[in-house]
Amino acid sequence: MKSILVEAPRRMSIVDLPIPDPTPGEVRIRVRHAGICGSDLHIFHGNHPYVQFPRVIGHEFAGHIDAVGDGVDPALEGTRVAVNPVVNCGQCYPCRAGRPNVCLNLQVVGVHREGGFAEYCCVPAQCAVPVPDEVDDRAAATVEPFSIAANMLSRTEVMAEDTALVYGAGPIGMTVIQALSGVHGLDRLIVADRIDSRLDWARTSGASIVVNTTRQSLAGTLAEAGLSPSLIIDAACHPSIVEEALDLASPAARIGLMGFSSEASAIPQRKLNAKELTLYASRLNNRKFPEVIGWMSHKQIEPERFISHSFPATAVHEAFALLEGHPIACCKVLLDFN
Structure with missing residues (x-):
């Protein structure tokens, strides 16, 4: 063979x-x-x-x-x-x-x-x-890569009232964006990336706001829109993202980490406690294939x-x-x- x-x-x-x-x-x-x-x-x-x-x-x-x-x-x-x-x-x-x-x-x-x-x-x-x-x-x-998104969103859970922020519109970020928009129907979905073509794709896939962080302030954009994310997904995997996410997150927010960076992040415990934030890690998928196949069957992604x-x-x-x-x-x- x-x-x-x-x-x-x-x-x-x-x-x-x-x-x-x-x-x-x-x-x-x-x-x-x-x-x-x-x-x-x-x-x-x-x-x-x-x-x-x-x-x-x-x-x-x-x-x-x-x-x-x-x-x-x-x-x-x-x-x-x-x-x-x-x-x-x-x-x-x-x-x-x-x-x-x-x-x-x-x-x-x-x-x-x-x-x-x-x-x-x-x-x-x-x-x-x-x-x-x-x-x-x-x-x-493609069920396997979409199962990575399914596992992360199962860990963090998604609520109808969420304002979601996704860092990164690369391949894994794209699966998360499709799931948040097509499966969960979120209408407050912010996507941050450094590449315009990926942000254009994110907008056509349901993102309500896109931010190119090479020339726009993410914090400033969120403040101007009056938004405070209750669900943040890091699909870009840079140590500085977790640090920024603590500042941008709403009290009681959930933050999901999808990457495998070996670099350390400086996370002040005070920020976690003051907002009572929850950090979720995710690896591979926990029996999510049937769920993703269902998404595909129902044309949700x-x-x-x-x-x-x-x-x-x-x-x-x-x-x-x-x-x-x-x-x-x-x-x-x-x-x-x-």
Whole structure:
């Protein structure tokens, strides 16, 4: 089978590997489309702490079940599915507490185990989530990034009376913006970014106010509009954002952190306590695939607007070069294994 293998940092090849057989409890996916994530770029550059090389990467993918292992219903063969890459042990405290996405023995498909940048991939049967006919194959490959937004907004909760501020209108910010507007129907949605084209997209996706922070004061804009955000989502991941968010937040606000920056933020406890603010972190997704597939089925989000480019899988090097060299021109780049 055609597979995209990262053999070592900055060494990625298209190779032929044996088609895997599903073990007991697994299904084999015939992959149709797979999305390239920023973490795939980190793996390629050797900057991902959990990857051992060589590795077939890819954790955003969809296709259909073409074989099942022992203990799995054979009737599932042929089912169109999106693959949830979170594999948990089911035994540790986070799993027992209903938080399998932070399992102590967590494995992520395409990171800890072979991923979906291949014509075939085997995963635990529970990771293969059925996709209805009204969700097309390309949209199915974007369920995973939208599940990141679903998890964050589940953690923070969203209320009809919220005034929401989203930092960052890159790919992850875009999923949050679509969800806040299309799913939750917020009409007070502020988006801050440094790139006009992304802000233009945010405005057409439901943002009521957009702020280019290279030439506008976010605090000044909010003050002029008489708005104090009760929900703030940091989808840009810069340490200074958390510090600013404490100042801009309404009392009793919730602040969601989506990034993995290792840099420290200076957060005065007094500001947290004075406003009784709540900080939420979020990792991967906690069984959010059915919810996101429901959003797609009911046309509450527009995955087709999230997909900016498609390449045949054999052009993976060109796809990576585009993402790295022209990130502003890209949102979600898909690889096609048809």
